[in-house]
Amino acid sequence: MTRVITVTSGKGGVGKTNLCVNLAVQFAKAGLRPCIFDADLGLGNINILMGIHPEHTLEDVVNGEKRISDILIHDTCGVDIIPGGTGVEKLAAMTPEGVSQLIESFSCLEDYDVLFFDTSAGISRDVLSFCMASQEVLLVVTSEPTSLTDGYSLLKVLSLNGYRDPVKVVMNKAKNERFARAVFDKFNETVKQYLPIEVFYAGCIPADETVSAAVTRQRPFTLLYPSTRAAVSIEQLAQFLLDNPGVGTSDIPFETFWEKYMEVAGTRLKLPKRKKTKLAKAPDAVQNSPQPPLSKAPVSTGDNPLSGQVLASLNQLTTVITDMSAEFKEFRRSLSEQTNGSAAPGDPENDQVAPQLPPIIPLDFEAYKKKKHNED
Ligand SMILES: Nc1ncnc2c1ncn2[C@@H]1O[C@H](COP(=O)(O)OP(=O)(O)OP(=O)(O)O)[C@@H](O)[C@H]1O
Ligand SMILES: [Mg+2]
Incomplete structure (x- = not known):
């Protein structure tokens, strides 16, 4: 085999x-x-x-x-x-x-x-x-x-x-x-x-x-x-x-x-639905949420000299992943097969011209998770 x-x-x-x-x-x-x-x-x-x-x-x-x-x-x-x-x-x-x-x-x-x-x-x-x-x-x-x-x-x-x-x-x-x-x-x-x-x-x-x-x-x-x-x-x-x-x-x-x-x-693939109403509202709602206190940081890094750097990156990561997982992130246009002729998703050149990062939004991760859980 x-x-x-x-x-x-x-x-x-x-x-x-x-x-x-x-x-x-x-x-x-x-x-x-x-x-x-x-x-x-x-x-x-x-x-x-x-x-x-x-x-x-x-x-x-x-x-x-x-x-x-x-x-x-x-x-x-x-x-x-x-x-x-x-x-x-x-x-x-x-x-x-x-x-x-x-x-x-x-x-x-x-x-x-x-x-x-x-x-x-x-x-x-x-x-x-x-x-x-x-x-x-x-x-x-x-x-x-x-x-x-x-x-x-x-x-x-x-x-x-x-x-x-x-x-x-x-x-x-x-x-x-x-x-x-x-x-x-x-x-x-x-x-x-x-x-x-x-x-x-x-x-x-x-x-x-x-x-x-x-x-x-x-x-x-x-x-x-x-x-x-x-x-x-x-x-x-x-x-x-x-x-x-x-x-x-x-x-x-x-x-x-x-x-x-x-x-x-040969089949029609399922792609994520774009929640337009929520997309418009979510950033405000999220922006008004309080920042998580540092004590609730995702990883405890102790006294290691890397701790500040690691902590900052992970906090940024939490923000970005959560933002995306809530489908606030606009999935790239080339998700669907109808995007003939446009640059491939993830194309490095494309990324250099127009970075695809969503705006960094301060986020109360825990509050968001609870809200999402209640909605589901
Ligand atoms: N571990 C690494 N350390 C440093 N540079 C790396 C490492 N891995 C890959 N690179 C560099 O990253 C660039 C992209 O690598 P590679 O072509 O393998 O990526 P890819 O994911 O196949 O790209 P594509 O999506 O265009 O197919 C190359 O310039 C390569 O030298
Ligand atoms: Mg390659």
């Missing part, structure tokens, strides 16, 4: 592709046969990170001009690669006959021990389809509020569409393990309260300049700089994943993955 791991994120540029490539390299080192499916239909970067130049992509397979085995790139640092490109988008529009032929041709992928899907960021149909079809989703976030709120939004849409498997969360570009844990705990608290999905801490990768140095050299950083903190963390994460396979991963035939993918890709 092939283990399928979908690596995804709400926000772009958080490190999915680097994580995929380096995890796959570690799985290969452990004696497994990994393959990465570059499922980022926009700006797939696997080829850049691995220094390869694919001649053909999944699009040629979807068009019936090539077979999967023709487009596979073999043994780049022990990893095989399937360049998805715009072919990913075309999968959803195929005829039923085309789909069954394609599913049959995908059967050659069953020889792999693990297949990583490196998705685009955000809540587009293809991202949701890969996640819904997988038994194992690795959500990559950083401690930035935008990354966490977008990650939360992705989990919310998954849960709205019936996804219930536990999601493993990787904290990337972390300041340190302790801070990453504290941020994850806050994120987890909110998810537990509002969503029927469980999240687990899978590990953290520190912010490390050797990562971008390796990108420049087009080689996985775990191979170029194996003794750095980032590389060691990837090794630990790979070990964690090897020790903790997804629920039911080994029981589900690979064919089922593609059938489920096609099914989700």
Whole structure:
């Protein structure tokens, strides 16, 4: 059986592709046969990170001009690669006959021990389809509020569409393990309260300049700089994943993955409702709420010199996550498939031009939770 791991994120540029490539390299080192499916239909970067130049992509397979085995790139640092490109988008529009032929041709992928899907960021149909079809989703976030709120939004849409498997969360570009844990705990608290999905801490990768140095050299950083903190963390994460396979991963035939993918890709997905009246009223109501006293801060950090910094970040995080979880946050326009032509959700460029953060609103978190509980 092939283990399928979908690596995804709400926000772009958080490190999915680097994580995929380096995890796959570690799985290969452990004696497994990994393959990465570059499922980022926009700006797939696997080829850049691995220094390869694919001649053909999944699009040629979807068009019936090539077979999967023709487009596979073999043994780049022990990893095989399937360049998805715009072919990913075309999968959803195929005829039923085309789909069954394609599913049959995908059967050659069953020889792999693990297949990583490196998705685009955000809540587009293809991202949701890969996640819904997988038994194992690795959500990559950083401690930035935008990354966490977008990650939360992705989990919310998954849960709205019936996804219930536990999601493993990787904290990337972390300041340190302790801070990453504290941020994850806050994120987890909110998810537990509002969503029927469980999240687990899978590990953290520190912010490390050797990562971008390796990108420049087009080689996985775990191979170029194996003794750095980032590389060691990837090794630990790979070990964690090897020790903790997804629920039911080994029981589900690979064919089922593609059938489920096609099914989700062809259905109308449920998206969060936008509560217009509440959106207009909520900020005032919230703004008038008293600030929580410092003694009610989310985490007690003791005498540690980091405490002020940690406390400030977590308080800001509480504000932003709660604001978003109450659906005050405008979900990005590209939530729905009707957003043809607009920038992808989480597109880093888009974020630079117009940051998506909601305004910071002072909030009595406890009072809000009670109010929300009473409303429900
Ligand atoms: N642990 C890290 N430390 C420092 N820089 C990092 C780390 N992880 C990723 N980066 C940097 O972040 C940038 C984005 O990484 P990457 O392309 O892997 O993200 P992504 O989530 O796949 O992006 P996209 O959403 O565009 O596909 C790169 O410049 C990379 O060098
Ligand atoms: Mg990427």
